[in-house]
Amino acid sequence: MKKETLRQEAAVELGGLExxxxxxxxxxxxxxxxxxxQYTQDSYGYLPKPALEFISRSTRIPMSRIxxxxxxxxxxxxxxxxxxTIKVCVGTACHVRGADKxxxxxxxxxxxxxxxTTADYRFTLESVACLGTCALGxxxxxxxxxxxEGCCGGEPVKQALSLGDKFYGQVSPEKVQEILGRYTKEEPxxxxxxx
Amino acid sequence: MPEPILSRxxxxxxxxxxxxxxQGGGYEALKKALTEMKPExxxxxxxxxxxxxxGGAGFPVGKKWSFIPKEAPKPKYLVINADEGEPxxxxxxxxxxxxxxxxxxxxxxxxxxxxxxxxxxxxxxxxVKSIExxxxxxxxxxxxxxxxxxxxxxxxDLDMVVHRGAGAYICGEETGLLESFEGKKGQPRMKPPFPAxxxxxxxxxxxxxxxxxxxxxxxxxxxxxxxxxxxxxGIGGGVKLFPVSGHVxxxxxxxxxxxxxxxxxxxxxxxxxxxxxxxxxxxPGGASAPVLKPEEIDVPMEYANLAKIGSxxxxxxVIVMDEDTDLVKTLRVLxxxxxxxxxxxxxxxxxxTGWMAKIIKRIxxxxxxSADLDTIVSIANGIRGRTLxxxxxxxxxxxxxxxxxxxxxxxxxxxxxxx
Numbered sequence: 286m287k288k289e290t291l292r293q294e295a296a297v298e299l300g301g302l303e304x305x306x307x308x309x310x311x312x313x314x315x316x317x318x319x320x321x322x323q324y325t326q327d328s329y330g331y332l333p334k335p336a337l338e339f340i341s342r343s344t345r346i347p348m349s350r351i352x353x354x355x356x357x358x359x360x361x362x363x364x365x366x367x368x369x370t371i372k373v374c375v376g377t378a379c380h381v382r383g384a385d386k387x388x389x390x391x392x393x394x395x396x397x398x399x400x401x402t403t404a405d406y407r408f409t410l411e412s413v414a415c416l417g418t419c420a421l422g423x424x425x426x427x428x429x430x431x432x433x434e435g436c437c438g439g440e441p442v443k444q445a446l447s448l449g450d451k452f453y454g455q456v457s458p459e460k461v462q463e464i465l466g467r468y469t470k471e472e473p474x475x476x477x478x479x480x
Numbered sequence: 481m482p483e484p485i486l487s488r489x490x491x492x493x494x495x496x497x498x499x500x501x502x503q504g505g506g507y508e509a510l511k512k513a514l515t516e517m518k519p520e521x522x523x524x525x526x527x528x529x530x531x532x533x534x535g536g537a538g539f540p541v542g543k544k545w546s547f548i549p550k551e552a553p554k555p556k557y558l559v560i561n562a563d564e565g566e567p568x569x570x571x572x573x574x575x576x577x578x579x580x581x582x583x584x585x586x587x588x589x590x591x592x593x594x595x596x597x598x599x600x601x602x603x604x605x606x607x608v609k610s611i612e613x614x615x616x617x618x619x620x621x622x623x624x625x626x627x628x629x630x631x632x633x634x635x636x637d638l639d640m641v642v643h644r645g646a647g648a649y650i651c652g653e654e655t656g657l658l659e660s661f662e663g664k665k666g667q668p669r670m671k672p673p674f675p676a677x678x679x680x681x682x683x684x685x686x687x688x689x690x691x692x693x694x695x696x697x698x699x700x701x702x703x704x705x706x707x708x709x710x711x712x713x714g715i716g717g718g719v720k721l722f723p724v725s726g727h728v729x730x731x732x733x734x735x736x737x738x739x740x741x742x743x744x745x746x747x748x749x750x751x752x753x754x755x756x757x758x759x760x761x762x763x764p765g766g767a768s769a770p771v772l773k774p775e776e777i778d779v780p781m782e783y784a785n786l787a788k789i790g791s792x793x794x795x796x797x798v799i800v801m802d803e804d805t806d807l808v809k810t811l812r813v814l815x816x817x818x819x820x821x822x823x824x825x826x827x828x829x830x831x832x833t834g835w836m837a838k839i840i841k842r843i844x845x846x847x848x849x850s851a852d853l854d855t856i857v858s859i860a861n862g863i864r865g866r867t868l869x870x871x872x873x874x875x876x877x878x879x880x881x882x883x884x885x886x887x888x889x890x891x892x893x894x895x896x897x898x899x
Contacts, residue, residue: 318663319646323605357665357823358646360605376567377767378725378799380813414649414817415567415767416606419725419797420732450608 291352291363297333306343313344322355331362359413367402367409369468372426376415379422383457387423388412390458394465407469421454425461427468485698485710486691486721487735489579496613498620501581507626509697513589514634517700522593526696528704530717530738534571535561535652535689536766536794537870538783545594545686547676554683558591558599559661562690563645563652565604566766567817568797571721571733572690576603576610579694580617584640586696588626591638594686599640601690602657605647614642649821653869654687656823667825668869691721712739715782722781724750726800727757739780746777746800757802761886765794767814768874770881792877808893811882812840818875829872832863836879843890846897853890856883 305324306313313321321344325336332355341348355361373388388410392398395408402409416424428450453464489495489504501507513522527542548556560583564572576583587599603611618640621627629637648666650656655669658680679685695718699707711717717738722745725731729751736745742764746752753759759774764781770791772779779785783793801810819837824830836859839852860876867873883890 315663316661319660320644323644323646354663354665358648360647375813376817377763377810377814378568381726381799381801381805381810385809413606414821415565415569417564417570417573417604419568419570419723419799422725422731 291332291334291337294334297329297335299336299339301328302336302339315344315346318344318346318351318354319358322351322361326361329365331365365402365406367406369407370409370411370428371465372411372413372416372428374414374416374422374424374426375412376419376422378415378419379424382422382455384423386458387425387456387461390461391425391465394462408465416452418452418454421452423456425453425456425464427451427453427464482710484735485719486575486579486582486694487733489582490574490733492578495578496580496617498581498617498624501579505701506581506697507585509701510585510588510626511632513700514592514632514636519593519595522589522700525704526593526699529695529699529707530704530711531692531695531699531707532717532783533689534691534695534720534795536566536768536792538793541688541692544676544688545590547674548594548684548686549677550595552684554681555598556594556596557680557683557685558587558594558596559654559657559680559685559687560587560599560601560690560693561652561654561657561687562601562603562607562610563657564607564690564795565649565652566768566795566797567814568723568725568763568799569766569795570723570725571795571797573607573610574733575690575694575721576607577613580610580613581621582694582697583614583690584617584621584626586693587640588621588631588638589696589700590686590688590693592636596686597637597639599638600643600661600680601640602643602645602651602661605645611642611644618642648823649817650823650869650871653871656869657687658685665823667823668871670868710737712737712780712782715739715780715785717782720781720796722749722796722798724798724800726798727754727802727805728752728800729754736781739782739785741780742772742777742798745781745798750798750800753800753802755802757804759800760803760805761801761807763797763799763801763878765792766797767799767817768792768870768877769794770877771885773885791881807882807886807889808840808844811878812837812844814878814882815840815875818871822871822875826867826869826872828863828866829875832859832872833875835859836875843893846893848890848894850891850894852894853883853887856880 321340325332337351375384395403397410399412494500523542523545531541532538562572591599627640651660651666653668656666660666675685675687707718708716710719719735720738721733721735723733734749762772763769786793815837819833822829822833842848860879863872864876
């Protein structure tokens with residue numbers, strides 16, 4: 286179970302969400318809640334409180350229930366995530382092939398623990414259980430979100446689904462640095478750490 | 481090797497498009513079902529096929545359909561369970577990515593047989609490509625007149641939608657999935673009433689796994705007896721996809737007759753153990769299935785045979801572990817998974833999975849006590865059979881089997897600490 290709270294923050298741009306709801310073109314019901322939360326998560330990279338309040342007003346679902354649902358599912362986050370989310374599969378099949386070592390190597394290089402985001406909001410490290418490609422284990426998936434750069438507001442991205450998830454199969458601790466290097470083109474944030 | 485059935489489109493180029501699917505004989509079963517067969521006949525054929533639910537519970541599909549009341553005051557629904565989250569299981573994903581039209585065709589035939597006009601498929605949020613492919617297939621089917629109003633001029637109407645899951649293992653449980661579909665936390669419901677009577681939005685609901693639904697067109701096209709005959713002699717039940725992972729030379733998804741011996745799957749099809757090491761343990765049916773020792777692997781992979789030796793068929797996902805595998809660490813991973821995924825509704829599961837995870841972590845750190853193993857057994861027995869859904873039992877399966885079958889390894893950890 287996740288222990289999370291909503292961030293208190295200033296207004297965010299809600300125009301995109303408003304248009305999205307208008308385009309759905311039907312009377313909102315309770316079963317629209319999860320798709321709306323997914324849209325919000327994809328647009329902002331997390332669930333900003335003002336957006337949830339807007340959903341609450343539009344669907345007439347109380348905030349307490351929205352919070353209950355949003356905190357139940359692992360896809361949703363109440364804090365901004367890094368530009369790239371690194372998911373390391375630690376499911377049984379990947380575990381027996383050495384996923385633990387891969388995860389700790391990534392954490393060591395980035396200086397973050399499971400679930401944390403680097404200070405520059407470039408990477409978030411997460412462990413997940415089984416991504417359904419067990420033949421290729423250990424698996425690392427690096428997903429990029431255009432919006433999720435620790436910022437909020439602005440126009441939501443067009444695509445409804447998270448952008449460009451990239452799968453890396455049969456990852457060994459030795460390969461980690463090279464893979465991460467592909468995502469750190471500007472500044473060498475990996476230098477000095479580990480080796 | 482006989483002609484593959486469920487996996488026939490896995491390596492075919494563009495098989496996910498309508499044109500290629502039709503070229504390969506696609507949607508012929510739909511025409512046959514809607515224009516030549518009566519709904520009852522379809523259910524009879526599925527009954528004869530011996531097809532059992534491929535999600536894990538193994539309930540006969542034809543029987544499940546026949547539980548749906550003919551006349552109901554509320555609309556009836558078909559929900560396809562594509563929340564493939566059982567660790568080690570990756571058989572539904574290739575079906576949805578490479579053969580999404582088989583799922584759509586199977587869904588239309590199912591709805592026609594049971595008298596349903598709305599079908600929803602609940603796909604794991606992580607399966608982005610599966611969602612795209614299914615949405616593409618559904619759009620193509622609408623454009624071709626296989627979905628929508630008056631399908632094939634028969635007066636039968638059906639709408640189909642894709643629902644993207646939001647990340648919770650518990651939503652693979654059928655009533656948790658229904659709750660999630662309705663926009664709530666995916667916490668399982670009390671049964672009875674079973675979903676066949678009170679399901680989605682209170683209406684009678686059929687819930688089938690992707691692999692079950694994808695088998696339906698083949699059963700309709702070639703007959704139930706034909707499908708049943710594809711299973712191992714004396715066992716029947718057709719063919720099944722077996723995802724094999726872990727320390728084997730050729731991990732992958734293998735389509736094999738129901739009842740194929742586990743030894744044959746590991747040593748013949750998956751090429752044996754990596755580096756020709758010795759086998760230590762096998763999980764035969766996804767992470768929830770009790771583990772097997774090397775001397776038990778002559779068991780035919782089939783529901784009743786696996787149950788007889790105290791394990792289960794589950795999703796048929798085989799996870800192979802060689803002699804170098806640290807079973808204490810493996811069980812820790814499993815227990816942390818169940819503790820994390822327990823939805824928190826039933827106390828025995830919520831508390832029990834957490835305690836089992838804590839104890840096994842302590843053992844792993846070398847701080848275990850001699851009574852710890854008995855405590856795990858006692859907690860497991862306190863969970864088993866005392867929860868609304870099978871997640872509690874699923875955690876008990878590996879916990880009890882690891883600790884009892886490989887007790888020595890755990891005791892060594894307690895005595896001398898980690899390796």
